[in-house]
Amino acid sequence: MINEQQLDRLLAKVEKPARYTGSEWNEYRKEGAFFHAALCFPDAYEIGMSHLGSRILYEVMNGQQDVACERVFCPWPDMERALRQEDLPLFSLETRRPLRDFDLVGFSLLYEMCYTNVLTMLELGRIPLLAGERTEDDPIVIGGGPCCVNPEPIAPFLDAVVVGDGEEVMVEILDALTQAKREGASRAERIARLSRLEGLYIPSEPKRVRRRVVADLEHAAYLERPIVPFMGIVHDRVSLEVMRGCTRGCRFCQAGYIYRPVRERSAESLLERGKQLVDCTGYDEISLLSLSTGDYTELRTLLPELMDSMAKQRVSVALPSLRIDAGLGEMLQKMQSVRKAGLTFAPEAGTQRLRDVINKNVTEEDLLRAARDAFAAGWTSVKLYFMLGLPTETDADILGIADLAGKVARAWRETPPARRGKGLRLSVSVSTFVPKPFTPFQWCPQDSQEEIWRKQQLLRSAMKGVRGVTLHCHPSRLSLLEAAFSRGDRRLAEVLLAAYQNGARFDSWTEHFSRDAWAKAFETCGLTPEEFALAELPLDAPLPWSHIDIGVTADYLKREHERAMAARTTPDCRGNCQGCYGRGASCV
Secondary structure, rough: OOHHHHHHHHHHHOOOOOOOOOOEOOOOOOOOOOOOOOOEEEOOOOHHOHHHHHHHHHHHHHHHOOOOEEEEEEOOOOHHHHHHOOOOOEEEOOOEEHHOOOEEEEEEOOOOHHHHHHHHHHHOOOOOHHHHHHHOOOOOOEEEOHHHHOOOOHHHHHHHEEEEOOHHHHHHHHHHHHHHHHHOOOOOHHHHHHHHHOOOOOOOOOOOOOOOOOOOOOOOOOOOOOOOOOOOOOOOOOOEEOEEEEOOOOOOOHHHHHOOEEOOOHHHHHHHHHHHHHHHOOOOEEEEOOHHHHHHOHHHHHHHHHHHHHHOOEEEEEEEEOOOOOOOOOHHHHHOOOOOHHHHEEEEEOOHHHHHHHHOOHHHHHHHHHHHHHHHOOOOOOEEEEEEEOOOHHHHHHHHHHHHHHHHHHHHHOOOOOOOOOOOEEEEEEOOOOOOOOOOOOOOOOOHHHHHHHHHHHHHHHHHOOOOOOEEEOHHHHHHHHHHHOOOOOOHHHHHHHHHHHHOOOOOOOOOHHHHHHHHHHHOOOOOHHHHHOOOOOOOOOOOOOEEEEOOOHHHHHHHHHHOOOOOOOOOOOHHHHHOOOOOOOOO
């Protein structure tokens, strides 16, 4: 264990000591536990503590008898330097136990650009990076999260991979490993026992694996006692997951396919849980989370009742992102009475033709109606999200982004001054399209860096004529790497290791991203990111993730791909099943 004197020396060398001190309100400390698990998040503390899934797993794991689960986050570069200078291992927040001393080390893999941080944490934790080099004394290292629908680029560093929902399978994993430890089972036998669990992929013994699904969300585990951090985090509020999955079928959206079917929680249980979470944390905001909260069937019951019940405590209720056809105008006025943050709408594309290609199923008038409703209710801060490089995109589609933003700004100016707020803050955020596994666009190439840069310049020029709008463009080089690792195979594990050894860390943070580290790594390995990201794949080609079964069939994704190329939409499948699970099967 790291003692007080050692911790004090470390904290004296870092910018934000609260990232590493622990001892927060509602954290678990289980003395005398038989089995020790580390829940690792490969990003900074303030990012990891904002992730609802990790918080739920923390409670689920600590709810098991004889199991103690502790948190470990990726140390910021100043702490990494301090640990190396002091020759100390990476440790947990709860008891400062070195990472190597845990029985199980589990990583939440939400974003491909955090992979180098996984290697940072393993090395600082004094665990061999490659699974094949670990000994009987090393912990079992597993990964889970959305990136695991294509685990191949990081597979050599993991002993096992969880595919799908984690709440139920994590209990099974803990049961299997705890029993194995009691019996003194070898490392190989422990991994073999994991291989028998549904939803567990073992990289050393590849076989087809079906995604785990929590069928009954209403009675599934939920957050009861959220840890209250000592420092500000990205989402510093109560988070209520109202439903899981989405029926809209946006063709670029991986989450919309890998989280099917749609499952909801009742308004009654959410009201009870919201009050409970506010009471045990003191937060002054509740956020209703899902892929498309506007589609939650009981929203018009839940939202007014939740706002009324929280009004006396001055607790606001937030919808992080609204579908622009959700028809929530009457609720915006009430939400504005206690909440001062902005609204976010995601048209994704600038023209109706391209919105049909991506199956967004919203119109320009839907957006303008939503904007007018928001402005009339007093909202002044609005964000619009778009993508560049979508399949079949033309320059006319790009110019359509500027045109649409201008119409939204005009809608604010046309709102009667007595009703609208003061000073419009309209921002347009533009990311680069990344083809993702298990979407109808998984076969599509990403645009080259030169083409993305050209399109960004075209949009910037067009936006100069739009008054009162701020434009933000996502770095395209980062999107190139994301696409490569999203669609890549095990050859990229060698690139990942080389980039890490070249100093790559916190790649998703602009100030730390090193183009040189990655360029040198690809060159050393005789590969390029373009051959993974920019390749147009034949519809009948074997894919690196073909051994993962998420439920949605390849035939359905191919049909959706063909409809996209013809700019034909597919209706919302709630109440109108499209057969994504195959003939005679339904996900809803």
